[in-house]
Amino acid sequence: MKIAYIVQHSYEVGEDEQFDETKIIGIYSSLEKAKSVVDRYKLLPGFREYANNFFIDEYEIDADNWTEGFIKA
Incomplete structure (x- = not known):
């Protein structure tokens, strides 16, 4: 079994923190x-x-x- 590690950065954006801004930084071994x-x-x-x-x-x-x-919100 091989494993990969995904690094992400996420924070809430907007006046009422309406949505998340997420960036995939990379995938590592x-x-x-x-x-x-x-x-x-x-x-x-x-x-x-x-x-x-x-x-x-x-x-x-x-x-x-x-x-x-998944359930659509």
Whole structure:
């Protein structure tokens, strides 16, 4: 089983925080690499103002990672 780590940055936007602004930073082969990228990006303009808004998700490669439907809001 091979694993990939996706680094994302997300924060709420709008006067009433109406929606999320999400950026996929990258996909990495190890958790250590993903954490290193987060440490580096926390110093960049814009990202440093939302330094606690990074997320690292683990995904199995060549596997269905979302197996359910969805409900339209």
